[in-house]
Amino acid sequence: MAERTLTQEQTEFREYCRGWLAGHKPAAPSFRLPLSPIEVMTEEQRDYLCAWQKACYEAGLIGCDYPTAYGGGGHDGFQQIATAEMGRAGVPYMINVIGLNMAAPTILHHGTEEQKRTLLPPLLAADEIWCQGFSEPNAGSDLANAQAPAVRNGDHWVINGHKVWTSLAHFARWMIMLCRTSTEHKHQGLTYFIVPIADTEGVTVRPLIKMTGETGFNEVLFEDVSVPDTLRVDDVGKGWTVAMTTLTYERGAAEGAGSGGGVPLSDRIKALVSLARRMKRNGASAWDDAVVRDRVAGLAIRAEGLVQLNRRSRVEALADTPMRLPLQQKVLVSELLQDIARAATEIEGPYASLYLGDQRAPDGGQWPLAYMNSYGFTIAAGSNEIQRNILGERILGLAKSK
Amino acid sequence: MAQPKNFGFSDEEQMVRDSARKFLKDHAGIETLRKLVARDHREAYESDVQPAPYDERVWQRIVDLGWPALAVPESAGGVGMKMIAVASLAEEIGRAALPSPLTATLIATTVLRAAAEHGSATSATWLGKIAAGEPATLGGTNADGSWDAGATDVRVTATADGARLTGTAHFVQDARKVRTLVVAAAGDAGVGLYALPIDAPGVSILPDRIVDLTRDQARVELRDVVVPADGIITPDGGTAAIAAALPAILTIVAADLTGAAEWQMQTTAEYARVRTQFDRPIGFFQAVKHPIVEMMIAVDRARSLTYAAACAIDTDPDDALRLARMAKAAGSDAAAFCSDRSVQLHGGIGFTWECDVHIYFKRQKHNEILYGDGPFQRARVAELLGE
Numbered sequence: 001m002a003e004r005t006l007t008q009e010q011t012e013f014r015e016y017c018r019g020w021l022a023g024h025k026p027a028a029p030s031f032r033l034p035l036s037p038i039e040v041m042t043e044e045q046r047d048y049l050c051a052w053q054k055a056c057y058e059a060g061l062i063g064c065d066y067p068t069a070y071g072g073g074g075h076d077g078f079q080q081i082a083t084a085e086m087g088r089a090g091v092p093y094m095i096n097v098i099g100l101n102m103a104a105p106t107i108l109h110h111g112t113e114e115q116k117r118t119l120l121p122p123l124l125a126a127d128e129i130w131c132q133g134f135s136e137p138n139a140g141s142d143l144a145n146a147q148a149p150a151v152r153n154g155d156h157w158v159i160n161g162h163k164v165w166t167s168l169a170h171f172a173r174w175m176i177m178l179c180r181t182s183t184e185h186k187h188q189g190l191t192y193f194i195v196p197i198a199d200t201e202g203v204t205v206r207p208l209i210k211m212t213g214e215t216g217f218n219e220v221l222f223e224d225v226s227v228p229d230t231l232r233v234d235d236v237g238k239g240w241t242v243a244m245t246t247l248t249y250e251r252g253a254a255e256g257a258g259s260g261g262g263v264p265l266s267d268r269i270k271a272l273v274s275l276a277r278r279m280k281r282n283g284a285s286a287w288d289d290a291v292v293r294d295r296v297a298g299l300a301i302r303a304e305g306l307v308q309l310n311r312r313s314r315v316e317a318l319a320d321t322p323m324r325l326p327l328q329q330k331v332l333v334s335e336l337l338q339d340i341a342r343a344a345t346e347i348e349g350p351y352a353s354l355y356l357g358d359q360r361a362p363d364g365g366q367w368p369l370a371y372m373n374s375y376g377f378t379i380a381a382g383s384n385e386i387q388r389n390i391l392g393e394r395i396l397g398l399a400k401s402k
Numbered sequence: 403m404a405q406p407k408n409f410g411f412s413d414e415e416q417m418v419r420d421s422a423r424k425f426l427k428d429h430a431g432i433e434t435l436r437k438l439v440a441r442d443h444r445e446a447y448e449s450d451v452q453p454a455p456y457d458e459r460v461w462q463r464i465v466d467l468g469w470p471a472l473a474v475p476e477s478a479g480g481v482g483m484k485m486i487a488v489a490s491l492a493e494e495i496g497r498a499a500l501p502s503p504l505t506a507t508l509i510a511t512t513v514l515r516a517a518a519e520h521g522s523a524t525s526a527t528w529l530g531k532i533a534a535g536e537p538a539t540l541g542g543t544n545a546d547g548s549w550d551a552g553a554t555d556v557r558v559t560a561t562a563d564g565a566r567l568t569g570t571a572h573f574v575q576d577a578r579k580v581r582t583l584v585v586a587a588a589g590d591a592g593v594g595l596y597a598l599p600i601d602a603p604g605v606s607i608l609p610d611r612i613v614d615l616t617r618d619q620a621r622v623e624l625r626d627v628v629v630p631a632d633g634i635i636t637p638d639g640g641t642a643a644i645a646a647a648l649p650a651i652l653t654i655v656a657a658d659l660t661g662a663a664e665w666q667m668q669t670t671a672e673y674a675r676v677r678t679q680f681d682r683p684i685g686f687f688q689a690v691k692h693p694i695v696e697m698m699i700a701v702d703r704a705r706s707l708t709y710a711a712a713c714a715i716d717t718d719p720d721d722a723l724r725l726a727r728m729a730k731a732a733g734s735d736a737a738a739f740c741s742d743r744s745v746q747l748h749g750g751i752g753f754t755w756e757c758d759v760h761i762y763f764k765r766q767k768h769n770e771i772l773y774g775d776g777p778f779q780r781a782r783v784a785e786l787l788g789e
Contacts, residue, residue, distance in 0.1 A: 297780035308706035309703065312706045314408075
């Protein structure tokens with residue numbers, strides 16, 4: 001590849017990644033892995049994925065751009081290369097996705113020296129899983145309405161409240177948490193904490209059952225939980241600013257299919273074509289049906305469009321305003337995955353009625369599951385309606401919906 | 403596989419794009435365009451012969467700037483720029499909805515180039531004329547409106563020292579603005595390509611009445627038109643040459659579409675920022691805000707694919723057709739959607755002749771059609787996916 005932008009060192013690193021991944025791609029597990037890390041349910045899934053992330057970390061493919069003092073590789077521009085190579089190699093995703101994509105960059109930007117030294121190495125190695133506590137029953141799209149109170153008591157804080165939709169909380173050691181430290185101001189009344197949630201007195205993690213029938217995310221209840229002030233991130237009252245840092249990384253990293261392995265989009269399109277070839281429609285292969293072909297081609301175009309949009313977003317001269325393309329990511333990925341899964345269920349015809357565990361279900365029943373699960377992505381991380389507000393207001397200067 | 407990450411868009415290409423953008427902003431802004439093509443609705447649609455307005459002085463300056471020579475190889479007297487530069491230029495032309503023979507000329511250029519690469523010794527002369535500023539157009543469509551390479555209703559018979567053409571080329575773009583016709587014609591040897599002055603004896607231009615105000619279109623009738631040997635681009639390689647040029651043709655039209663769609667999106671966003679109803683700018687309302695965001699998303703998808711297609715033509719030709727069809731599909735769909743919302747979100751004024759959005763609406767509909775719309779391209783993309 002004529003990648004003129006890569007340095008000699010980066011080119012060598014890419015070759016190293018390719019070689020290492022070729023030799024260390026883990027054997028497929030005997031159990032089913034969910035489509036994304038935030039749906040990990042069982043301990044065997046967790047153990048398999050933690051071992052994989054740790055192996056990648058120890059090989060230098062994770063945390064490569066973090067300073068060595070914080071457990072990183074101390075390089076520049078390496079992570080993007082490693083991530084791309086992992087995607088190309090079709091290896092499993094990183095389980096500690098919230099830690100890697102949200103907590104770690106936030107701590108690096110806003111955290112204390114001690115937080116960086118003690119928390120980042122086990123995060124990168126997947127020795128400690130992280131989760132995120134922003135949303136509450138009454139603070140979803142209106143995130144700044146978060147109410148969970150944190151009250152100072154000497155060198156500690158006492159935290160109460162109720163967080164919802166917390167993926168991975170059932171395995172997590174730490175939560176990044178948005179708390180209310182003042183009721184006088186909406187945004188400036190928020191403060192950002194790192195809260196230990198495993199085996200902590202006063203913390204209850206309860207699974208929420210998704211519409212798919214699976215667990216995978218949770219609600220977390222806090223009752224007089226004591227947290228040392230050393231785990232506060234940035235100043236009291238700066239929680240909203242810190243949370244925006246987290247969300248910027250979350251939205252940027254919302255490449256559901258691309259962040260450190262997972263199923264590349266092009267493979268999902270191939271799977272759709274393969275499915276259409278196998279299923280029957282009007283007495284012939286569904287792939288012979290012009291309407292099916294039009295649908296699948298349209299999705300293939302959107303998938304390729306996303307790949308090329310990401311490529312373009314890194315070429316300043318072709319990207320217009322800096323955030324215009326990155327801010328589209330989340331909407332594009334989540335709706336594409338949803339529409340691919342929906343199309344698959346249509347192609348399956350009556351077979352789309354068959355779910356996990358039915359012997360005759362095409363592709364093990366994964367398509368109806370993926371279709372239902374896709375709403376997690378269109379709703380989470382700022383619903384796509386909120387994303388469109390952000391795009392309209394920040395990029396196009398339209399009047400704020402508030 | 404071997405595509406540069408930056409689409410091959412480096413300083414030189416950026417200079418072309420930026421200078422085109424500036425020139426068109428200064429000399430072909432929306433006020434100028436309106437006066438040129440939409441001064442009077444009766445003149446536009448009810449004249450005995452529909453006018454084909456364009457500013458010849460602007461065209462002369464474009465020639466002086468060397469734009470027609472951009473895609474002509476250096477060996478034929480041109481600049482030989484990469485397709486990514488040509489696509490960037492076409493995008494700016496689309497953004498300005500410029501009435502000119504440039505797009506038709508760029509398309510004819512890619513076909514002559516492809517013929518040269520397939521061994522045509524005569525095409526260099528005609529490419530040289532283009533580089534020198536003589537605009538050209540391609541006659542490669544039959545009465546069925548087929549965009550398939552080699553489709554033609556023109557017949558050719560060989561003569562002692564050349565060829566004789568008879569028949570009609572349909573849907574010929576900007577025929578009244580060009581000097582040269584490059585026409586596909588079928589004969590005993592197969593489909594060939596022939597280049598001739600469009601005012602040669604026996605050639606009649608029969609203007610179509612079209613919706614688009616920013617170009618002209620015609621049937622070009624040929625009656626026993628004599629073409630000397632130097633006008634025979636290829637006697638039997640016409641289908642192959644047009645097929646080889648197809649990725650470039652689709653990319654040029656896709657670039658025009660996306661440039662115009664960007665204008666539609668920006669213009670609608672601007673209106674939503676300033677137009678007030680219920681005491682608020684209408685962009686406050688999500689029923690207005692979100693569709694404008696959808697316009698942007700559609701434009702950016704099409705633009706990204708267009709650059710990818712152009713870059714593939716330059717560096718990865720095996721993948722160029724797939725990406726170009728995707729770009730044209732995405733571009734056509736973006737144009738359709740942006741046209742639809744630009745009129746609707748302007749409200750009542752958007753439905754009138756005095757509001758500029760109709761000029762782009764019409765150009766975009768025309769662009770969607772050229773070389774196949776979204777459903778057409780998707781059917782072809784599906785064939786490639788199934789391979």
